Structure formats: C-alpha cells, structure tokens
Amino acid sequence: MSDDAVSGASLTNREGYDEHFLGPSVPLPMPTRPEVETVVLPYTHFTVVLRPDRRLAAATAVCIDGERLQDLGRDDNWRLDPRLPESAQTGKAVYANNSLDRGHLVRRLDPVWGTDSEAATANDDTFHFTNAAPQADVFNQGKELWQGLENFLLDHAGQFDRKLTVLTGPVLHESDPPYRGIQVPLRFWKVAAFMQDGTLASTAYVLDQSPDLTRDADRALAGATPGAPPPLGAFRTFQVPVSDIAELTLLDFGPLPDVDLMPVTRAPETRWKQLESHSDIVLGT
DSSP states (O other), X not given: OOTTBOOGGGGTTOXXXXXXXXXXXXXXXXXXXXXXXXXXXXXXXXXXXXXXXXXXXXXXXXXXXXXXXXXXXXXXXXXXXXXXXXXXXXXXXXXXXXXXXXXXXXXXXXXXXXXXXXXXXXXXXXXXXXXXXXXXXXXXXXXXXXXXXXXXXXXXXXXTTOEEEEEEEEOOOTTSOEETTEXXXXXXXXXXXXXXXXXXXXXEEEEEOOOOOSHHHHHHHHTOOXXXXXXXXXXXXXXXXXXXXXHHHTEEOTTGGGGBSSOOOSOGGGSSXXXXXXXXXXXXX
C-alpha cells in the first residue's frame, strides 16, 4: 500500500449522507444506466458515489448544518481510500509536478459541523482522493463564485433553518482529454436543495473550465511540453436548470428537477445564465 493510504479500520464507522436531512427525501444521485458501475463510499456527513472506470466520483452528497458549522484549519493531508484498490482512484501521481489542483468536490468546510469529534473527523475525511478531481490552478472570479455558492445559499436560508443538502460532481464525458491514465473533466456541476416556505426547493450550477480554443490557444497546445496536462480555460460559473444537469450526467436527481427555482422557459441561447456575482442567482420567479 502506498504512503498516501490510511488504515481501513478508520473508515468502518462512517454513516455518510442522510437523504432525510431536510425532512423530505433527497436521494443520492445514481446513474440511470444500469451498466455503469459505481461504489458508494460513506464518510462523515457526506457520501461519494465513485466510478471505478473513470477513477473519479460520479457524484457526491453532503449535509450542511449552517447553525453548527465549526471553523477548523486544514492540513492538506490527501490520502487514498483503503476500501478501494489504488487502481480505482486518482491519487497523487496525477497531481504531481504540474498545474493541476486537487479540487474538493465536497467543499472542505461543508461537512465540518456537530461535536468537536464529528467536525474534526469530517474535516479529515474531505481529504480523501475520492473527494477530489483535477482542476486548473488559476483563481478567478468564476471560481470564487463557485466556491462561495454554499455560503450564499446558507445566508438565503438563514430565515429558515440554515440547512442544505448539496450534490456535486464532475461531468464525466467520453471526450474529456486523457492525462496520466485518467480523463480530466472539463465541467463540474452542483445541485443544492433546501427548504423554502415550508417546501423543498432546488437550484443548479455548472463550473466550466473548457479551454479557449482560439488560434493562440491552439498554437500553445501545439507547442505544449510533452506530458503536460491539457490546457484548461478560465472558470465560468452558470446557473442552469436541474433537468439539464440530469441530462448532462445521466444521474437521477429524484424530486429536485420538479422543485427547481430557476424558470426553464428561457430561449435555448439564454437557458444557462452566466453568473457575474451571487446577486445574479435566481431563487424564484
């Protein structure tokens, strides 16, 4: 076992994501195609649905209790999940000596709530490679918007009970560029569920790091260093219909498409709303 693995016994008591956390059931997103193999991995307050064939998560689901969050430090001690063979995970070799970040799928802060012991365990659990996917290391407004979505939605839910369930993952497409034995996702999705006026509500978002395929970018790619990761573009964040996420990912989102707060009657060219700030988010008609 490599030095970035941990003892299997340390993960045997994890209960994972609670689909009844909000009251109404919000099930784990699972593939709609029966031939797609997944492994369900529970952690503390969140669960990863892993695709061994892609060595990445198809989806993650986390419960966020905004009233009980704790502010803990980070140590960046990334490690493999010992419940899986190393060949089914994207480990540190993919991220070594290049411009790729280990992008948290379940944001580190989100499951860090509850008792001191619970919060500390959840904090550590987010640093499993199963909860990461390669992202460009640039930081720009689009990425900042993406990283602050949960905070914005928790603030919106402040007049209620400040609880969210957040489902997140990469869009695993067959055309994703290959690199060091994996394919690097170019898009990421997030679906948030919460209670609004006593009923279940949802919103959905896409983070796009597709390369800018201009002539300059093409020249840069042609002269790229052998073995370098694929060129990735600046992050753009969109609010999108939940039903579009279901179509992109071929995952089942249960009741969430039907309780989406974003109108889906827009013309196709404006169906995805690019966000310049959190104030652009649609939370009702």
